[in-house]
Amino acid sequence: ETGVTQTPRHLVMGMTNKKSLKCEQHLGHNAMYWYKQSAKKPLELMFVYNFKEQTENNSVPSRFSPECPNSSHLFLHLHTLQPEDSALYLCATGLSYLAGGRSYNEQFFGPGTRLTVL
Amino acid sequence: SQKIEQNSEALNIQEGKTATLTCNYTNYSPAYLQWYRQDPGRGPVFLLLIRENEKEKRKERLKVTFDTTLKQSLFHITASQPADSATYLCALVARYMTTDSWGKLQFGAGTQVVVTP
Numbered sequence: 001e002t003g004v005t006q007t008p009r010h011l012v013m014g015m016t017n018k019k020s021l022k023c024e025q026h027l028g029h030n031a032m033y034w035y036k037q038s039a040k041k042p043l044e045l046m047f048v049y050n051f052k053e054q055t056e057n058n059s060v061p062s063r064f065s066p067e068c069p070n071s072s073h074l075f076l077h078l079h080t081l082q083p084e085d086s087a088l089y090l091c092a093t094g095l096s097y098l099a100g101g102r103s104y105n106e107q108f109f110g111p112g113t114r115l116t117v118l
Numbered sequence: 119s120q121k122i123e124q125n126s127e128a129l130n131i132q133e134g135k136t137a138t139l140t141c142n143y144t145n146y147s148p149a150y151l152q153w154y155r156q157d158p159g160r161g162p163v164f165l166l167l168i169r170e171n172e173k174e175k176r177k178e179r180l181k182v183t184f185d186t187t188l189k190q191s192l193f194h195i196t197a198s199q200p201a202d203s204a205t206y207l208c209a210l211v212a213r214y215m216t217t218d219s220w221g222k223l224q225f226g227a228g229t230q231v232v233v234t235p
Binding site for chain 2: 002004040041042043045048056090091092100102104105106107108109110111112114
């Protein structure tokens with residue numbers, strides 16, 4: 001286990017539904033991320049939170065809405081999704097450290113939520 | 119445009135041989151590069167990090183090289199085992215990104231490795 005859990009693991013929803021994905025970390029890391037992974041494509045960074053503040057929104061459609069209520073939890077609220085939004089949604093936390101005057105970051109991923117939009 | 123390319127074809131290799139994967143990038147000046155392993159139905163797991171001023175890094179049976187002139191990293195699995203079968207992702211952080219502490223990784227699409235007994 002990586003210390004990052006995601007629920008649910010699988011989700012099937014219609015285009016008019018509203019659902020939420022949950023991520024919880026037990027690592028004490030300050031950064032949390034949402035990624036989208038589609039088949040045969042690179043991971044796409046969606047959102048970044050650093051110390052509970054959103055620091056990145058990678059031109060994600062407004063039908064995806066993140067929420068970070070505290071440093072251990074991250075949510076992705078979904079509404080009126082499209083079939084092309086079907087993918088594996090991964091949460092990750094980031095451990096940053098300094099070495100040689102530079103900042104480095106390792107990321108720890110949860111198992112993902114397999115989302116299917118009908 | 120910026121690109122990170124990994125061989126999209128699966129690498130089939132016999133147990134005991136060395137698997138070599140490539141990661142090529144264009145229009146990046148990476149500060150460092152990372153390799154992750156991803157098993158089906160799971161999130162990626164961090165394996166190794168190599169800095170721009172490092173040529174080679176080793177961890178157990180894994181070896182990573184980094185050639186900033188060729189804009190390429192090679193990932194080697196020596197004495198491969200069926201348990202090494204997975205998809206391997208490379209990811210890099212551009213030099214200008216490292217002023218932030220949260221580190222914005224750019225990932226390749228990954229290469230699947232299949233090790234047969």
